[in-house]
Structures are given as C-alpha cells and as structure tokens.
C-alpha cells in the first residue's frame with residue numbers, strides 16, 4: 001500500500017490521481033468491514049483523533065468518529081462554542097494545545113477558507129480538511145468518487161453533471177478537482193448567479209441550462225442551496241429555483257438510463273431535488289453516507305500509518 005505525499009489531506013487540488021486511486025482502493029477493503037457483523041479492526045489501536053468543528057455537521061463528523069471507533073481508536077470532539085475559542089484563544093493556540101495532548105489526527109471544519117491549512121502548518125498531527133469556507137471538502141468528493149467507482153467500475157470516461165449552488169459549494173470544487181484528475185468529464189450547472197467565472201479554467205463545461213447538463217449524464221449530482229451563505233437576490237424565489245433548476249423526475253429522465261443520482265446532503269427536500277427522485281432506485285444518497293464511513297476509515301488508516 002502506497003502512502004499519501006503529505007502528512008495531511010487538505011484538498012484534492014493538491015492530491016494526485018495515484019493517491020486518489022490508493023484511497024479508493026483502501027476504502028473498498030474498509031467497506032467490507034462496515035457491512036459485516038463485526039465492525040471492529042485493530043488499525044487505529046493506540047491512536048487518537050479529534051474532530052474540531054466550527055460549523056455544524058451530521059454526516060462528516062459522525063462518520064469520522066465512527067470510522068475511528070470501528071478501527072479501535074480513541075475519538076474525541078470539540079466544538080467552537082464549547083472550547084476556549086469562546087474566551088479569545090487563537091486557532092493556532094487551540095491547535096497546539098490539542099496537538100500536545102498526543103493527538104494523531106485532527107479533523108477540522110471551519111467557515112474560513114484555509115483554516116485547516118493554517119492548523120496543519122502548526123501541529124505535528126495529521127490534519128484532514130472536513131470543509132473550509134467555500135474552498136474544499138475533499139473527503140466528501142472522495143466518497144462521491146468511491147460511490148461512482150463502486151457502480152461503474154471506473155471513473156474514467158464518465159459524464160458527471162453537478163447541478164445547483166456551485167458558487168458556494170466546496171463539495172463541487174473538490175469534485176471538480178478530483179473527477180477531472182480521474183478522467184471524468186464534468187459539467188457544472190445552475191443559475192448564472194450561482195456559477196463562478198473561473199470554472200471553465202478548471203477544464204469543465206459550464207451551462208446555466210440544467211437540461212443540457214443532465215442530458216446524457218452518467219451521474220447527476222444535486223447540490224444544496226446554501227441559504228446560510230447566500231446574499232439575498234441570487235435567485236428570485238425557492239419556487240422559481242425548483243421550477244427551473246430542481247432535479248425532478250422529468251429532468252432526470254434525460255440522463256442516461258439508470259444514471260446515478262447523488263447529493264452530499266443535507267438536502268432541502270423538494271427544492272434542489274424532489275422526494276420522488278430521492279426515493280428512486282437510482283438514488284445513491286444513502287449509499288454515499290455509508291461509503292463516507294469507509295472512505296474516512298481508509299484516510300485515518302493511511303495517515304496514521306505514515307506518521308513518523
């Protein structure tokens with residue numbers, strides 16, 4: 001098994017195709033564990049991880065904690081409101097404090113772009129970016145790619161439509177970096193106000209016509225409308241968004257037969273994706289969550305194994 005090139009996993013922009021292959025192959029072994037009746041391995045025995053979340057999370061935080069526990073490690077959590085950050089401690093001082101407690105891996109989510117990178121430069125522990133601002137969410141993209149590989153055998157040559165609030169989506173950005181490295185063709189679509197001008201420079205197609213994006217796609221990935229990050233006026237109304245950009249059964253029918261339907265969650269049900277599409281046999285939204293545990297087990301294993 002090969003190592004990752006860095007002590008940290010901060011984004012897919014700086015992760016090679018070989019490394020992504022290695023993570024996905026390792027996740028395949030981990031999936032066997034989590035779908036068995038004995039979810040226990042010794043891989044993280046004697047290792048300690050801390051999730052440091054400055055934003056809310058259900059899937060990412062819990063899947064890292066479960067991944068650690070399934071591999072016999074010690075998992076702890078600290079949130080901004082419950083830490084000494086609320087007393088004025090800096091991010092670096094908080095990180096160093098956690099580091100000298102013997103932490104092996106810190107998993108950070110933060111509203112500011114670059115916060116996990118700053119942390120990584122100041123600690124001995126491996127740092128995993130669990131979402132920084134509107135920059136990257138690499139472990140989400142890895143689990144998305146794992147889900148595609150599981151279904152199609154390979155990512156190379158797939159047409160992947162990413163639909164919705166591209167502008168505010170760290171999931172979209174990590175998927176664009178990862179999927180293009182793995183040989184997929186990506187088309188990003190959404191209202192013009194939720195697209196960003198530099199997207200085409202990343203080697204993908206961009207269109208504000210969702211029907212064009214979905215036509216012939218092997219994978220249709222809906223993104224959450226991030227109402228909390230959005231300045232008012234980026235689209236006229238939720239109803240209009242649903243009508244022109246929502247993933248409905250009619251719209252999905254233009255994709256390839258049995259195209260995968262994906263969404264990173266949490267979902268604004270009935271807004272960016274209909275309940276019918278979510279419940280369809282081609283929807284992999286639940287499978288993505290399961291695969292998230294396998295991918296995060298793989299990463300924790302690989303990063304702790306390579307620590308000096």
Ligand code: CP
Nearest residue numbers: 057058059060264265
């Ligand atoms: N997809 C994702 O990051 O979900 P959470 O915000 O629940 O972690």
